Amino acid sequence: MITYVSIIYRYKLLNGRIEQRIREMIYGIADKHEFRIIVMECNEDHVHLLIDCSPQHYIPNIVKALKGNTARFLFKEHPQLKKRLWGGHLWNPSYFVATVSENTEAQIKQYIESQKSGE
Numbered sequence: 001m002i003t004y005v006s007i008i009y010r011y012k013l014l015n016g017r018i019e020q021r022i023r024e025m026i027y028g029i030a031d032k033h034e035f036r037i038i039v040m041e042c043n044e045d046h047v048h049l050l051i052d053c054s055p056q057h058y059i060p061n062i063v064k065a066l067k068g069n070t071a072r073f074l075f076k077e078h079p080q081l082k083k084r085l086w087g088g089h090l091w092n093p094s095y096f097v098a099t100v101s102e103n104t105e106a107q108i109k110q111y112i113e114s115q116k117s118g119e
Contacts, residue, residue, distance in 0.1 A: 003049040004096040012044035048112040067091040
């Protein structure tokens with residue numbers, strides 16, 4: 001599946017140490033919940049993910065785990081971010097998810113990888 005989540009109000013927060021920490025957290029959450037990140041790209045205000053998960057995974061729970069855990073840990077490590085974001089939310093409440101067939105996985109992967117460079 002492909003997932004797109006954005007920072008609330010599209011604040012440009014995902015750079016440097018914060019981007020690196022978000023990446024580490026997402027990989028850790030994937031390990032804990034037994035799904036696999038095929039490719040991930042962080043832009044300043046959003047994240048693209050290509051995820052491989054079993055049919056038994058409930059997709060809203062995956063998104064909830066990703067958004068909830070990253071927000072909680074990031075706010076704990078960087079309390080100034082919570083003050084900066086009105087309402088204390090990191091992620092926009094909405095998100096995009098689509099299933100991907102084996103035939104289109106390579107195209108989606110290439111698309112996500114091209115997002116950082118702006119190609």
